[in-house]
Amino acid sequence: MNSQGVSHSAVLIAGPTASGKSALALDLAQRTGGIVINTDSMQVYRDLRVITARPTPGEEAVVPHRLYGHVDAAVNFSAGAWVNDAAAMLAEARTQHRLAIFAGGSGLYFKALTRGLSAVPPIAAEIREGVRARLERDGVEALHDELARRDPSSAERLKPRDRTRIARALEVIEATGRSLTDWHRDGLPPLLPPDTFRALFLDPDRDALYARIDARFEAMLKSGAMEEVAALATRQLDPLLPAMKAHGVPALIRHLKGEITREEAAEIGRADTRHYAKRQFTWFRHQLPEFEWVKPEAARGWLDDVIPGRS
Structure with a gap:
């Protein structure tokens, strides 16, 4: 048990976008002296504070926040890179008994x-750029036809117009001579084994x-989201990069180019975000059944249960 009376080494707070995860994590960190570690693939980018709803500088000053805005938008940041960073943050928390x-x-x-996670090695920049x-x-x-010849199992699994994943699968087989399916069989162990954490999914x-x-x-x-995106657009980065x-x-970039109106851009952004939230519900339900689904109004009680002796 750590110094704040919590019997497990980590608490995981997930949920669809705009469900209140950051506020709940801040509350728990204040009550336990904990460290909040970003587990969102877009909030890692320093160029995108407003449009990704990262915690504000004021919130970040209240308790330690880690892995927020620490990656440049020009970087094709991966889950593997995040795991490496998260391992260091987990070690920091354990050393400090947080x-x-x-x-x-x-x-x-x-x-x-x-x-x-699968143990896919880093892909050389020249291979990625060539693909x-x-x-x-x-x-x-x-490219999907090429993938079907070289890695039929991946090609069958991917939609024929999924540009990002098709490119990724080709990069891997070109760099390693092995398919993603093969790499997935030889995975890296989890940072958090079973029974070392509590996990919540906010279900609004x-x-x-x-x-x-x-x-x-x-x-x-x-x-300031428009200004933030305008600054990003001036960098003329590869549109396939995750941050883009x-x-x-x-x-919003299309609006800034004069292709659509501000309201059309806003409606596309709202619709895309709603669709993403719907996918998050489905993904967590099927992929991570160990998460406890909790209504936002019951989340405070869930935290009380996480912190023994508090009510």
């Missing part, structure tokens, strides 16, 4: 944390959540 509080909405990050050049020159269908009412998503997107625009595909970013 509760590690992992908060975010990226299912793959949580799965890597609790189930382990992307072929993607732009020949189109996604041609869908209609209320979608209304909150819509209102939050408009608030983001009023708080954050919800709202592609549509």
